[in-house]
Amino acid sequence: xxxxxxxxxxxxxxxxxxxxxxxxxxxxxxxxxxxxxxxxxxxxxxxxxxxxxxxxxxxxxxxxxxxxxxxxxxxxxxxxxxxxxxxxxxxxxxxxxxxxxxxxxxxxxxxxxxxxxxxxxxxxxxxxxxxxxxxxxxxxxxxxxxxxxxxxxxxxxxxxxxxxxxxxxxxxxxxxxxxxxxxxxxxxxxxxxxxxxxxxxxxxxxxxxxxxxxxxxxxxxxxxxxxxxxxxxxxxxxxxxxxxxxxxxxxxxxxxxxxxxxxxxxxxxxxxxxxxxxxxxxxxxxxxxxxxxxxxxxxxxxxxxxxxxxxxxxxxxxxxxxxxxxxxxxxxxxxxxxxxxxxxxxxxxxxxxxxxxxxxxxxxxxxxxxxxxxxxxxxxxxxxxxxxxxxxxxxxxxxxxxxxxxxxxxxxxxx
Amino acid sequence: xxxxxxxxxxxxxxxxxxxxxxxxxxxxxxxxxxxxxxxxxxxxxxxxxxxxxxxxxxxxxxxxxxxxxxxxxxxxxxxxxxxxxxxxxxxxxxxxxxxxxxxxxxxxxxxxxxxxxxxxxxxxxxxxxxxxxxxxxxxxxxxxxxxxxxxxxxxxxxxxxxxxxxxxxxxxxxxxxxxxxxxxxxxxxxxxxxxxxxxxxxxxxxxxxxxxxxxxxxxxxxxxxx
Numbered sequence: 001x002x003x004x005x006x007x008x009x010x011x012x013x014x015x016x017x018x019x020x021x022x023x024x025x026x027x028x029x030x031x032x033x034x035x036x037x038x039x040x041x042x043x044x045x046x047x048x049x050x051x052x053x054x055x056x057x058x059x060x061x062x063x064x065x066x067x068x069x070x071x072x073x074x075x076x077x078x079x080x081x082x083x084x085x086x087x088x089x090x091x092x093x094x095x096x097x098x099x100x101x102x103x104x105x106x107x108x109x110x111x112x113x114x115x116x117x118x119x120x121x122x123x124x125x126x127x128x129x130x131x132x133x134x135x136x137x138x139x140x141x142x143x144x145x146x147x148x149x150x151x152x153x154x155x156x157x158x159x160x161x162x163x164x165x166x167x168x169x170x171x172x173x174x175x176x177x178x179x180x181x182x183x184x185x186x187x188x189x190x191x192x193x194x195x196x197x198x199x200x201x202x203x204x205x206x207x208x209x210x211x212x213x214x215x216x217x218x219x220x221x222x223x224x225x226x227x228x229x230x231x232x233x234x235x236x237x238x239x240x241x242x243x244x245x246x247x248x249x250x251x252x253x254x255x256x257x258x259x260x261x262x263x264x265x266x267x268x269x270x271x272x273x274x275x276x277x278x279x280x281x282x283x284x285x286x287x288x289x290x291x292x293x294x295x296x297x298x299x300x301x302x303x304x305x306x307x308x309x310x311x312x313x314x315x316x317x318x319x320x321x322x323x324x325x326x327x328x329x330x331x332x333x334x335x336x337x338x339x340x341x342x343x344x345x346x347x348x349x350x351x352x353x354x355x356x357x358x359x360x361x362x363x364x365x366x367x368x369x370x371x372x373x374x375x376x377x378x379x380x381x382x383x384x385x386x387x388x389x390x391x392x393x394x395x396x397x398x399x400x401x402x403x404x405x406x407x408x409x410x411x412x413x414x415x
Numbered sequence: 416x417x418x419x420x421x422x423x424x425x426x427x428x429x430x431x432x433x434x435x436x437x438x439x440x441x442x443x444x445x446x447x448x449x450x451x452x453x454x455x456x457x458x459x460x461x462x463x464x465x466x467x468x469x470x471x472x473x474x475x476x477x478x479x480x481x482x483x484x485x486x487x488x489x490x491x492x493x494x495x496x497x498x499x500x501x502x503x504x505x506x507x508x509x510x511x512x513x514x515x516x517x518x519x520x521x522x523x524x525x526x527x528x529x530x531x532x533x534x535x536x537x538x539x540x541x542x543x544x545x546x547x548x549x550x551x552x553x554x555x556x557x558x559x560x561x562x563x564x565x566x567x568x569x570x571x572x573x574x575x576x577x578x579x580x581x582x583x584x585x586x587x588x589x590x591x592x593x594x595x596x597x598x599x600x601x602x603x604x605x606x607x608x609x610x611x612x613x614x615x616x617x618x619x620x621x622x623x624x625x626x627x628x629x630x631x632x633x634x635x636x637x638x639x640x641x
Contacts (some may be wrong), residue, residue, distance in 0.1 A: 015470065088496040223424050226518035230430035234523040236584045236634055237434070246632035253588045260518045295595065298607040328596075379491070 004154050007338055008147065015146060019139040020153050023132070035100065039084055042102040045070065059113065066181065067120040068326050077112040080105040088118040097122045109293055144179040161183035165192050171200055173207045174273055211270055218266045225260045232256065258382070266382040272391045284324050285314045285348055292327055293346075299335060306343040314348055316415060318396045326392045329385045330355050337409070345408070351415060356408035363404030372401075416532055419460045420444045421451040421478065422494065423470050431464065434521040435528075437582070447471035450480055464488040464524070465511070476505065477625075483510045490531035494519070514617070520589035522580045545578050545640075547624050559622035569594055570615050577628060577638035586635040606639050612636055620623035 001230070045068065052060045057160050069089065082104045089099025101118040160182045167179045179200045182193050232253060241249065289311060293300075299305055334344045334357035342358035368374050370390045373383040393400040399414040418435055422428040423446050432442045443460075445451035448471035455463065455478060461601040463482075467475040481490060484607065491511040493503075503514045512531045515524060532545065533552075541553035555571050557564045576593055577585065587605045594608075612628055620626050631637045 012630075037483055219496060223427070223518050226496070227426035227430070228422060229518040230521050233586065233589070234430045234433055238588060238633070241632045241634070243632070246634045249632075250587075251636050253586055256518075257588045257592075298611070299595075302607045302610075 003150070004158070004268045007154065008150055008228060011146065011150060012143065014140075015143055019142075023135055023139070025263060026135060027132060030128055034127065038100040038119055038121060039102070040099065040123065041068075042084070042117050042119055044154075045119075046102060046104050046115065049104075049106060049115060049117075053108055057109060059108055067123075069118045071116045072106075072113045074117070075105075075114045076107075076112055077107075080114045087118055089118050089122075090285075098125055135382065157186070159192070160189040164189065168200075170195055173203055174275065196345075211273065214266060215270045218263050218270070221259075221263050225256065225263060228256050230259065244389060262382045262384070263287070265388060267368075269384065269388055269391060270326070272388070272395055275395070280317050280319055282315050283318050283320050285316060285323070285353065288312045288320075288323065288327060289346065289348060292331060296331065296335070300344075303335060303338060304341045305335065305338055306341075307346070308343065309346040309348075310352060311346070311348040314350055314353075314415075322395065324391045324412075326389050329389045330413075333385060333411075335356075353413040353415075355412075356405075356410045358407050359409055361407060364402060364409065366402055369402060382388075416457075416461045417441045417494065418443070418528070419454055419458075419463045419489075421449075421464060421469065421475065422465075422466045423447060423468070429591050430521065431524065434525065434583070445539070448473040452481065454626040455482060455489070458489060459559070460489045462492060463493055465493050467493060467495040469505075476508045479506065479509050479511055488535070490528075490535050492524075492527055492531060494524070499623070520592065522583060522585045522589045523593055525583070526576050526593070542579065543578065545581075548578075548619075549577075550575065553585070559619060559624040562622045564618050564622045566615070566618065570611055570618075574615055575609055577636070579626075581638045581640035584631040586633050590635070594615065 026194055045091075049060060049070070062070055062072065067089075080103060082102075085101045085103060087099050088096040090096055092373070098121040099118045100121050101116060104115045106113050106115055106118070163182045167182070171179060171243075179193075179197045181197065183188070184193070232249065236249060289309065293307060295311065331344070331346075334355055337359040338344065338357050339359060345354070345356040347354040347356075349415040365374075370386050372387050374386075375383040390400050393413060399412075401412050401414070403410045403412070416439065418440065420428055420431050420435075420442060422431065422444070425446070428444050428446065432444055437444050443454060443458075445454050448469040450471075451465075451469065452473070465475040465478060469475060469478075473504075475493060475495070479493075482489060482491065490505045493511045493514045494517060495503075495506075495514070496517045506514050512534070513527050515527060541551055543550040543552055547560050549561075550556075550573070551558075555568070557566055557571065557574065572592065572594065576590070587608055590608050591605060594611075616626055616628050626639070626640050629637050629639060
């Protein structure tokens, strides 16, 4: 719920409750005053009756005036208590309307009479109604004005907040955009903005430092690795090795080659994260996969793997170099974790690329496999292949997911 | 062949020089920008191996620019620790013939340099002759004593690679990286290399050629230029 909506809700409910209470009090006060006036008129009438009886020793003529009726009824002595009542007033034409009455008594010539004076309250009611309507009208008008004013003012007041929020949403630790200062006079928002800017700058700075370190470290490693590599190449030219020596040299070669691949992977990761490979072009996936499969044909044959590929024609806009790495990582994984005589199924459609392979029958831990240096036991890869693949996919807004659908390990890239 | 190696890292410079030094080759080296500049201004080379990052006031790219300004036709192969596409494209745009990223195998470097020199020296001729072998690099065909022999693409690549490195032991790692690219990490098994080599030897011998390739202590293979 938006702050504005919540504020409005509270505001409206309070206003309505206060207004209702005020309305009721107001109504009661007016009713009380007007009733008092009615009662006064009734008392005047009663006095007139008493005066008349005192003077003439007989009951006055009963006549209907426009809004007053008097009736006399002979009753048992002292059976009437004087009181004001709310009653009905009968007017000649249209029946009954609300009325106010006074019951009293008088003794004329030894006879005891009950007097009933009824006065129409219709005008009073009309008055109350008009007053009430005006009150309700004012309340509604007030609510409307409040609502509009709140909306306008609050929207404007909160504008800086929303623009800060937007900046924060767009904030990406890997890009170069800074959070900008939002112009506002409101101190709280100014402070929020300042804190956001400082925090973002610090996060970026730390991240940059870390990246620079990784990049520099990997970079500095390249030269010594290159030297070791070239010295090994030179060493094996010196002839006459015993079997033991050549075994040692072979091991050295593979260790150096792993080291160099690991280093390249780290550098590549930094590059992808830095978005240093921006050249994007149309990449024909069908063509690329076919080429790759051809290139790896002897490796498939060596492991007696059955390759099934159903490839639709699909083009994407991406960096060709990165897509090559992505595809070869996934396909090489499908080979490496396969068993002799297993199969690999590659399916390219307009919306996704699926690579399935047989292998170990236990599912891989779905989220861990994409983290750095996670390796299945016995794997001699760098542990960065899937991390790189995931990064590449994220770079181009593709989704890379893993599923185990027995007996196949399934990797899906959704474009 | 006259080759200039511009590389500031001593260990690497020496190894390259040693690998390239053989009968008929002259190798010169330069360890800094100023030394390199002096040499390329005074002498012409068949191929210059150019490191991008150099001490002494300039980088490899400015040496390359200097060469092109003077219309020198020396072949240039950039060796760089920066595997950045920008560098690569800039280098190739400026007229470098090839680009190799550190770390690399000396045999790979030799194969690339040979290709550059071949292109320069034979001016578009695509025929590589070696004893009884006649290899058409454009059409990718091989003849042994005028008999056509059919090679697969990888076998063909491998044969050219071996000829460029004749007399040298080439490690299995170097062969694997050459054939499948260094991004492809399949180091656990080199059996498929063995079968490619077996095929090459068989095809050459069956067509009446010499058996040039011999295994070297289980570490690699050697193309003997007898």
